[in-house]
Amino acid sequence: xxxxxxxxxxxxxxxxxxxxxxxxxxxxxxxxxxxxxxxxxxxxxxxxxxxxxxxxxxxxxxxxxxxxxxxxxxxxxxxxxxxxxxxxxxxxxxxxxxxxxxxxxxxxxxxxxxxxxxxxxxxxxxxxxxxxxxxxxxxxxxxxxxxxxxxxxxxxxxxxxxxxxxxxxxxxxxxxxxxxxxxxxxxxxxxxxxxxxxxxxxxxxxxxxxxxxxxxxxxxxxxxxxxxxxxxxxxxxxxxxxxxxxxxxxxxxxxxxxxxxxxxxxxxxxxxxxxxxxxxxxxxxxxxxxxxxxxxxxxxxxxxxxxxxxxxxxxxxxxxxxxxxxxxxxxxxxxxxxxxxxxxxxxxxxxxxxxxxxxxxxxxxxxxxxxxxxxxxxxxxxxxxxxxxxxxxxxxxxxxxxxxxxxxxxxxxxxxxxxxxxxxxxxxxxxxxxxxxxxxxxxxxxxxxxxxxxxxxxxxxxxxxxxxxxxxxxxxxxxxxxxxxx
Numbered sequence: 484x485x486x487x488x489x490x491x492x493x494x495x496x497x498x499x500x501x502x503x504x505x506x507x508x509x510x511x512x513x514x515x516x517x518x519x520x521x522x523x524x525x526x527x528x529x530x531x532x533x534x535x536x537x538x539x540x541x542x543x544x545x546x547x548x549x550x551x552x553x554x555x556x557x558x559x560x561x562x563x564x565x566x567x568x569x570x571x572x573x574x575x576x577x578x579x580x581x582x583x584x585x586x587x588x589x590x591x592x593x594x595x596x597x598x599x600x601x602x603x604x605x606x607x608x609x610x611x612x613x614x615x616x617x618x619x620x621x622x623x624x625x626x627x628x629x630x631x632x633x634x635x636x637x638x639x640x641x642x643x644x645x646x647x648x649x650x651x652x653x654x655x656x657x658x659x660x661x662x663x664x665x666x667x668x669x670x671x672x673x674x675x676x677x678x679x680x681x682x683x684x685x686x687x688x689x690x691x692x693x694x695x696x697x698x699x700x701x702x703x704x705x706x707x708x709x710x711x712x713x714x715x716x717x718x719x720x721x722x723x724x725x726x727x728x729x730x731x732x733x734x735x736x737x738x739x740x741x742x743x744x745x746x747x748x749x750x751x752x753x754x755x756x757x758x759x760x761x762x763x764x765x766x767x768x769x770x771x772x773x774x775x776x777x778x779x780x781x782x783x784x785x786x787x788x789x790x791x792x793x794x795x796x797x798x799x800x801x802x803x804x805x806x807x808x809x810x811x812x813x814x815x816x817x818x819x820x821x822x823x824x825x826x827x828x829x830x831x832x833x834x835x836x837x838x839x840x841x842x843x844x845x846x847x848x849x850x851x852x853x854x855x856x857x858x859x860x861x862x863x864x865x866x867x868x869x870x871x872x873x874x875x876x877x878x879x880x881x882x883x884x885x886x887x888x889x890x891x892x893x894x895x896x897x898x899x900x901x902x903x904x905x906x907x908x909x910x911x912x913x914x915x916x917x918x919x920x921x922x923x924x925x926x927x928x929x930x931x932x933x934x935x936x937x938x939x940x941x942x943x944x945x946x947x948x949x950x951x952x953x954x955x956x957x958x959x960x961x962x963x964x965x966x967x968x969x
Contacts, residue, residue, distance in 0.1 A: 503635020504804070505797020508642075508790045511863060513870045515772035521881030525766055525950070528888065534764040536778070536956035540667050542764030543944070547753075548670050551743060555666040556659060558744035565651075565658040572644075572651035579644035582630070582637050585809075591623035621824050624814030624831075631808060636801025643794035650787035656780035656958045664952035666742045668945055670761075673735040675941030677757040680728045682933045683721060690718040690926060693909075697919065710919045717923045721930065760940050763884065763947035769954055775873045778955030782873055785866040792859040799855040802848045805840035876953035880946055887943035894936035901929040 519525075534542020540552045556562065598616045600609040608614050632638055694714045700706035736754055737747035776782055812833040817823040841848060905925040911917035951957065 503638045503797055504800045505635070505639055506793060508793040510786065511789070511866065513773070513776060513867070515775075515870070515874065517771055517773075519769070519772060519874070519881060520878050521885065522769065524885045525769070525881050528765060528885065532762075532764040533767050534951070536768060536951065536954060537959055539764075539951040539956045540663060543667070543761040543947075544764070545670075545758070545761040547758065548667060548761055551670055551739065551750075552663050552666050554743045555662050559662045559666075559742060560744050561658050562655070562662055565655040569648075569651045569655055572648040576641070576644040576648045579637075579641040583632060583641060585627055585629035587625065587627040589623070589625050592620075593622075594620045596620070620816075622814065622816040623824065624812055624816075626810070626812050628808060628810040630806060633807055634801045634804040636798050636804075636806075639794045639797035639801060643791040643798065646787045646791035646794060650784045650791065653780045653783035653787060656960075657784060660780060660952060660955065660957040662742065663957045664948050666739065667948045669735055669739045669742060671941060671944045671948065673732065673739060673754065674758055674760045675937060675944075676728055676732040676735060678760055678937040678941070679934055680725065680732060681757055682930070682937060683724050683728060686721050686926065686930045686933075687718065687725070690714070690721055693922065693926070694718055706919070713919060713923060717926065760937070761944050762940075763888070763944045766947070766950060766954075772874050772877075775877070775955060776870070777960050779873050780955065780958065780960075782866075782869055783960075785862070785869040789859070789862040789866045792855070792862040796852065796855045796859055799848070799852045802841055802851065803845070805838055808837035808839070810835045810837060873953065877950065880950035880953045883946035884943060884950055887939050887946050891936060891939040891943055894932060894939055898929070898932045898936050901925070901932050905929050 532542050532544045534540075541549050543549075596618045598608060598618065599605045600616065605616075609616075630637065694711070697706050697711055697714045701708065701711050736751050739754070740747045740749045740751075743750065770778065776786075810833075812831070814831050815824050815826075815829045816831055817826075817829040823829050905922070905928075908917050908921045908925045912919060912922045
């Protein structure tokens with residue numbers, strides 16, 4: 484049929500078209516070095532255990548830490564929200580896929596009407612011999628429609644939806660990594676506070692013993708009254724730090740419960756017994772800065788959002804061009820009786836080629852394109868900034884890990900020396916060759932050194948957690964890089 488030839492050519496062109504308007508996406512280059520600045524120092528560290536990036540928390544060799552991280556990855560509500568966002572993005576991708584396919588629906592109706600004889604039309608009909616005021620109508624139709632994606636606007640929309648779906652999947656991995664790292668960080672902080680509280684309580688006991696001895700010497704006339712007050716004041720200063728540390732410990736326990744998706748206080752009894760601060764394991768297979776583009780899920784999120792914004796430009800440009808659609812109707816209608824509905828005389832059919840072209844709306848289209856390009860430029864800057872921040876995170880974590888461990892070693896040696904000095908000063912005080920001030924100063928210095936050593940050990944373990952998180956540890960990245968849909 485000659486009049487259908489243009490329609491057939493249009494459909495063929497749309498099916499064979501392999502390109503779409505707008506820029507094709509290419510991953511931007513990232514200028515990264517071959518090694519991290521602090522990589523050599525971290526590789527030279529010695530640790531009791533080794534940790535893989537996938538399940539790095541097991542490398543701390545703390546069963547309770549491993550248990551809590553596993554619970555958090557199962558029960559954390561941030562992860563539940565991220566999973567819900569994936570479901571939303573999956574639905575958006577399904578809608579974009581469906582837009583490329585024909586749509587169809589069936590509609591039908593059966594009606595029974597009674598004509599008024601008081602209206603002008605009713606009066607005329609009522610004057611007709613054999614007029615029946617009652618009438619019936621039956622109709623059943625199959626409708627189908629298809630927007631022909633000649634210039635690729637719908638395909639660009641699907642490309643954007645696919646990239647957004649991939650970003651949401653990577654977002655789940657990013658949330659998973661953050662949950663594991665935050666849980667481990669809170670747990671290590673909690674153990675550090677317990678260690679500091681234990682040091683303070685032991686110092687309180689030491690000061691109380693000293694006060695008893697000074698009071699005994701005072702009762703025998705071998706010590707002055709001001710020495711008793713000095714010792715009492717020193718004891719009060721140490722005791723005053725206990726509530727502060729206890730408040731921090733309670734907050735850490737509550738924060739850990741929330742990370743596990745449970746009410747505060749749920750695991751307090753399990754955590755009541757003091758355990759040692761987990762030691763930072765060796766970091767193996769840390770890779771190169773370029774590997775962060777594959778390992779860090781937050782970078783994958785930023786890159787996929789950039790791909791989506793690039794596709795939105797093509798989707799906006801496609802509005803310059805006309806939209807073609809095919810529609811058809813096949814059905815049956817009768818006003819006689821339902822029995823005549825599917826007879827040849829009751830059949831009806833319609834076919835149409837639709838055209839929609841925003842011919843006089845180019846000003847708005849230009850604004851939409853400019854907006855899409857602006858969003859793409861913003862996403863590109865955000866991606867590049869994310870890459871720089873990622874390498875910064877790694878370098879900062881490496882520096883903190885190495886330096887905190889050096890500090891811990893130094894403070895441990897100093898603590899041992901100050902412990903001996905305190906014992907010597909007390910013996911000298913008992914012999915009358917040293918003053919009480921010397922003993923109190925030795926106690927204060929030893930307390931500060933012990934507390935600083937506990938803090939340094941805590942911070943070194945936390946720096947290890949930060950390093951694993953910065954390297955993208957805690958999940959298994961895909962083997963292949965995600966690519967935009969073509």
